[in-house]
Amino acid sequence: MTAMPPGRRPSTIRDVAALAGVSKSTASRAVLGHGGVSPENLEKVRRAIEQLDFVPNQIARNLTARSSAILGLFLRQTRSPFYASLAGAFEETAGDRGYEVMSLASGDQPDEANYRSLMLLADMRTAGIVVAAPTVDPRTIRQVASRVPLVLVGQMGQPANPGVPFVAPDPREAQALIDHVTGYGHRSIALLAYSPEQSPTQWARIAWMRDELDRAGLLSDLVMINPDDNLAPVVEQLYRTGTTAILCNNDWTALDALAAAAHLGISIPGELSIAGYDGIPPFDHEAVGLTTNRVPVNGMADAAVRLIDDLIHDNHVETGGILLRGELVVGRTTGPAQAR
Amino acid sequence: MTAMPPGRRPSTIRDVAALAGVSKSTASRAVLGHGGVSPENLEKVRRAIEQLDFVPNQIARNLTARSSAILGLFLRQTRSPFYASLAGAFEETAGDRGYEVMSLASGDQPDEANYRSLMLLADMRTAGIVVAAPTVDPRTIRQVASRVPLVLVGQMGQPANPGVPFVAPDPREAQALIDHVTGYGHRSIALLAYSPEQSPTQWARIAWMRDELDRAGLLSDLVMINPDDNLAPVVEQLYRTGTTAILCNNDWTALDALAAAAHLGISIPGELSIAGYDGIPPFDHEAVGLTTNRVPVNGMADAAVRLIDDLIHDNHVETGGILLRGELVVGRTTGPAQAR
DNA sequence: CTGTTAGCGCCTTCAA
DNA sequence: TTGAAGGCGCTAACAG
Secondary structure, eight states: OOOOOOOOOOOOHHHHHHHHHHHHHHHHHHHHHHHHHHHHHHHHHHHHHHTTOOOHHHHHHHHHHHHSSSEEEEEEEEEEEEEHHHHHHHHHHHHHHTOEEEEEEEOOOHHHHHHHHHHHHHHHHHHEEEEOTTTTTTHHHHHHHHOOOOEEEEEETTTTTTTTOOEEEEEGGGHHHHHHHTTTTOOOEEEOOOTTTHHHHHHHHOOOOOHHHTTTTEEEEEOOOOOTTTOOHHHHHHHHTOOOOEEEESSHHHHHHEEEEEHHHHHHTTTEEEEEOOOOOTTTTTOOOOOOOEHHHHHHHHHHHHHHHHHHHOOOOOOOTTEEEEEEESSSSSOOOOOO | OOOOOOOOOOOOOHHHHHHHTTHHHHHHHHHHTOOOHHHHHHHHHHHHHHHHHHOOHHHHHHHHHOOOOOEEEEEEEESSHHHHHHHHHHHHHHTTTOOOOEEEETTOOOOHHHHHHHHHHTTTTTEEEEEOOTSHHHHHEEEEEHTEEEEEEESTTTTTTTTTOOEOOGGGGGGHHHHHHHHHOOOSSSEEETTTTTHHHHHHHHHHHHHHHHHTTOOOEEEEOOOTOOHHHHHHHHHHHHOOOOSSSSSSHHHHHHHHHHHHTTTTTTTTTEEEOOTTTTTTOOTHHHOOEEOOHHHHHHHHHHHHHHHTTOOOTTTTEEEEOEEEOOOSOOOOOOOO
16 A cells, blocks of 8 residues: 555645635635625635635745745754754744744755755745854855845854854853863863864854963863864873863763773873863753853844844844853863872 | 845846746746757856846745655754754755755644644645654644655554554664663663653653563562653652662653762662663763663664655555664663662 | 746735 | 736746
8 A cells, every 4th residue: 555645635725715606815815814705705715614624825825925934944954962952942932933943954065055955945935044054155145145034043144244143152151161170270271173164163162262271371282173083092192291171162072082081091080171062951961960161052042033033024133243151061070180 | 234135036037038038938948957948048048047146946846846855854842862863864864865854843832733834844845744743643644644745753653643654663672771681680670751642652662661571570660750850759769669770761861860869879880770762862972871772763764764755756655664673772870780 | 949828826906 | 895817936738
């Protein structure tokens, strides 16, 4: 047996009109409920709708309306807890404002594909589009933004995308993390990071920490890594050369570093302190015990909805962008520096 | 300044035709590239397209084509690592087969909203819809399935949804977990679970484990909990009444139980073994060290794509559904049972 | 090869 | 209050 749906083509407003014995227009008016239809006809149409199991095609509707209550969400990747969390928060807030959210993921395709995806979102007459995909080419962003209200989230807009509103985590929030480890007496602190191309946002915080630590003479090293690297050699090298604390670009990296340290027999946080960044559940779970900086995902989502809503309603919008700070999460992977 | 997009309405095929000095159809044919257009006209159209920055409206296209290369994905929630992971894997595999994936999340709304969302997906002439949202009402599923090829993933189809193909984790895979703890000598094993309504799939595995353990006389208790419960009282009670191992409905619960045990001063796995279920990253990370059963998310996604693809192309489809097994992940939260 | 016509499913003037 | 007509953006069938 093929479970293919039966030929029964979804009924259209035309079918409804025919069965009710009225014109398409009357049927349409009855469906919309804006009034202007006689009670008898209204009833007839109502019955026809019921009988035919009619549901108006929202998409066709948008076609004439030139707009809709749908927001498009373009994500870099769905798998990552960070983007998943952001998307979830966004859907909630947007839902509260009466928007439906349609998501599409980039998966770091070639930029041409990103463009097509974004246009697909625009084609369905979305009221606006929110982009949470830092790797999309700025030109693509600008092209789409010229057609549809667009907001960037989780990434800086300036200077690559002048005039495009954005919400992003404030790199300066990393100060709390630095204060935390220096407060523990660490004086030889290393940074682990992906390349700027790999993740501009994560790089922003790393660059900021690098500058801060460097200025204070506390930076032992900045090691560039890749997502799938085995960190054992890196961690060992750092440990041997006197680094007592490692700050990572994100929580994954921190977990990888922790696992590497375990393999090397380095005790945490006795001999080495390690901190992550992002603090997205479940990374911030007490049972994991990771010290990290929790990025304000909910706040970012809220701000994004507010921005896009303002843009849609033609309100004044801060083009300078919004930077939000998170909060320090103290776990069991950082502790007092030990003299060696 | 309002960053609203300039009035410049996206240009249509009509504009292109006008500028090129040909008819809409010729322009359309040129765009489609199916041939049948003179080189001169082709060139003229090409130039007009360039000049107007024309991009065909994919949605309008689908409207006439009555179909598209878009798959709809309806998720229970975006935030959960499980669904995020599933979605990510699905997008990848679907992408390999040339599909674009549009996602919509349920967020456990009233079922009427689910229906509307599903219809929205159908309205855009998606080639098929994949539902990963166990809480959607079976009637809604059937209604939508009668209009568009539909596959269930991460949930059983039978008997609530007869005839609707599905892919789900095989509850019997839990055997490995049971063998693991009994192999460690545990003879008083408890289960922690959400209610069946909360999560039918998780309940399926719990019910299966309950039966198995009960038959072997090893079940100490089955405690019903809620996602946000504080588990300290539960864990303490179990521990005091002689339970030496706790198997949880999912990994979150396991982390919560671990945190509770830590608060109570119960050492893991010395005095108590705890295991999770799902094994989705980052729960399965070595640094977390959780013993769990890794559900085959990638395999499920692959199978889902295969099923929907078959359905779309009218191939024979196993209506019985597909059950997939995962693999045991041995961490540091389980160990030998200790005599007390 | 080309333009005309007729939809896809819906909404919105415009007269009546 | 109603229906006819036209359009949203595009494709496809049909004459030339």
